Amino acid sequence: MTINFPSTVDELRKLLLENxxxxxxxxxxxKAELKEAAISITSDKFDLQLEAxxxxxxxxTLEGAIGVQYCSDGWDRYVMGLFKDNELxxxxxxxxxxxxxxxxxxGNITSxxxxxxxxxxxxxxxxxxxxxxxxxxxxxxPIGFGNLGLTSLDVRTFGGLSCCNEDMSSPYGRxxxxxxxxxxxxxxxxxxxxxxxxxxxxxxxxxxxxAPAPKPTSKITAALKSVIEVKAEKLNLVMKELIEKxxxxxxxxxxxxxxxxxxxxxxxxxxxxxx
Numbered sequence: 001m002t003i004n005f006p007s008t009v010d011e012l013r014k015l016l017l018e019n020x021x022x023x024x025x026x027x028x029x030x031k032a033e034l035k036e037a038a039i040s041i042t043s044d045k046f047d048l049q050l051e052a053x054x055x056x057x058x059x060x061t062l063e064g065a066i067g068v069q070y071c072s073d074g075w076d077r078y079v080m081g082l083f084k085d086n087e088l089x090x091x092x093x094x095x096x097x098x099x100x101x102x103x104x105x106x107g108n109i110t111s112x113x114x115x116x117x118x119x120x121x122x123x124x125x126x127x128x129x130x131x132x133x134x135x136x137x138x139x140x141x142p143i144g145f146g147n148l149g150l151t152s153l154d155v156r157t158f159g160g161l162s163c164c165n166e167d168m169s170s171p172y173g174r175x176x177x178x179x180x181x182x183x184x185x186x187x188x189x190x191x192x193x194x195x196x197x198x199x200x201x202x203x204x205x206x207x208x209x210x211a212p213a214p215k216p217t218s219k220i221t222a223a224l225k226s227v228i229e230v231k232a233e234k235l236n237l238v239m240k241e242l243i244e245k246x247x248x249x250x251x252x253x254x255x256x257x258x259x260x261x262x263x264x265x266x267x268x269x270x271x272x273x274x275x
Contacts, residue, residue, distance in 0.1 A: 012038050051075035063139040066105075070139055071194040079105065079193050082228045085269050089200040090262065091223030095182055098189035098199060106192060110155065114181055125166040128177040132159045135192055148212035160187025162202070197223045220261035225253055228261065231268050242268070 006012045012034040013026050019041050029037070063070060068078045079101060080093070087097025103109055116130035137154040163182035164176040179201075186199030232239055243251060246267050248260065256264065 001026070006038055009034065015041060022196060037143075044261050047072050061140050061142055075194055075229050077226070077233075079195060080227055081136060081234050083227075085265075090221060090258070091225070091227040092200040092203060093190070093195070094200045095186045095189065098186060098193065102133075102135065102192055105139070107136040110134050110136050112185065114184070115159070117177065119177075124168075125176055126163060127166075127180045128161070128163040129177065129179065129180040129184045130159060130161050131188050132157060133185070133188045133192060156192070158188045158192040160184040160189075160191065162187060166265070198225070218258045220256040220258055224258070224265065225256070225260045228253065228265055228268065231265075235268070235271070237268070237271075 006015050009031055012031070015038050016029075016034065017023065017024050021037070026034070066078065068074045082101050082104065083093050083097045087094050087100070093101075099109070099112075111132070111134040113132060114129050115132045116128075118128040120128075134155055134157050137156050141154070160183075162180045164180040164183065166174070166176045168174055183199070184199045186201045190197070190199050194258045229239065232242055239253060240250070243249070243253065243264075246264055248256075253261075253264075
């Protein structure tokens with residue numbers, strides 16, 4: 001209960017009477033004496049309140065509720081498990097997914113913008129973009145803090161730098177500034193999320209291009225292998241049984257080709273929808 005200090009003489013007298021002072025003593029006290037006694041009473045009560053608060057268990061934070069510490073060994077797998085199927089390309093997260101998950105897990109992105117653009121002109125244009133995002137950090141803020149209408153004082157800044165050369169033969173290469181911006185934003189977001197895997201846009205010429213067709217003999221990437229394992233784990237699927245059901249017998253996931261890995265990824269998604 002909050003202690004409100006009395007504002008009138010009558011309120012001062014009432015407070016003293018409620019806390020054991022006799023009517024005769026209160027009647028004989030002047031205003032200055034009443035205030036001095038009231039200050040002593042409210043101070044004692046406030047100290048008791050503080051002591052009670054200090055004895056309480058620490059408020060649970062979002063990080064504590066998640067159960068995985070930021071940038072710990074299990075953090076990468078936890079975050080990768082939050083991406084939707086259409087936010088991944090061969091296991092690499094796209095910028096739109098990185099942006100959504102960052103807002104979901106880390107806190108509101110309060111600022112997201114290029115901070116520097118440098119263009120060099122030669123036979124072709126080359127554009128370098130520096131990108132910055134600011135996050136109102138909530139991972140270590142007590143749960144329910146935002147419901148009080150308060151904002152976090154912990155605002156963290158992350159940056160990314162990328163460049164792109166103009167290529168008139170590509171629909172995306174004709175807009176090197178936009179491509180460089182997408183790549184730089186992706187770098188900033190994955191740094192904020194503490195991900196070990198690069199963004200999909202960093203591998204391709206544009207944010208919306210399709211993944212190149214895999215060579216029949218190309219080996220499954222670590223990123224695709226990891227996201228398949230994460231999805232199977234979330235669905236409580238045993239990998240060995242899943243591969244057998246998929247029709248590849250006892251083959252190890254690490255020996256899959258990219259084509260097989262992509263088909264298994266689709267197979268898991270269809271299993272999830274049917275389930």
